[in-house]
Amino acid sequence: MQLRTHPLMAFNGVPNRPPEWIWADGLRNSYIHPKGEVGILENVRRSIVSADRWFFITIRYHGNVYLGRLTFDHQEFFSRSLNC
Numbered sequence: 001m002q003l004r005t006h007p008l009m010a011f012n013g014v015p016n017r018p019p020e021w022i023w024a025d026g027l028r029n030s031y032i033h034p035k036g037e038v039g040i041l042e043n044v045r046r047s048i049v050s051a052d053r054w055f056f057i058t059i060r061y062h063g064n065v066y067l068g069r070l071t072f073d074h075q076e077f078f079s080r081s082l083n084c
Contacts, residue, residue, distance in 0.1 A: 004037070008077040009070075019057065019068030026064030034061050053078060 003009065004017045021034040039061030047054035052075050057068050072078035 006077075008072070008074045011071040011073055013073075016070045016072065019070055021059070021061075021066040021068050024058065024065045024067045026060075032062050032064065034059070034066055039066065 009016055018035075018037045039059035041057065042060055042065070043056075043058040045056050047056060047069075050071075053073075054069055054071050055078075057070065059066050059068070
């Protein structure tokens with residue numbers, strides 16, 4: 001099973017993948033709004049606000065950097081998925 005399709009990749013019963021992407025850096029282009037699993041993964045970081053439930057991922061897409069947040073219900077699965 002792929003991590004992205006695991007039943008515990010969810011928050012309040014709703015799958016957390018793919019995240020909603022927010023523009024974070026680069027050449028601002030109002031015509032590019034990433035949807036789905038696109039771009040090149042650049043970074044994964046545990047949140048300092050909710051370190052047991054959230055992590056942030058950044059991607060590069062068409063010369064821009066975008067930020068997405070993954071939130072989890074299951075704390076043990078969250079910790080294990082971050083260590084994959």
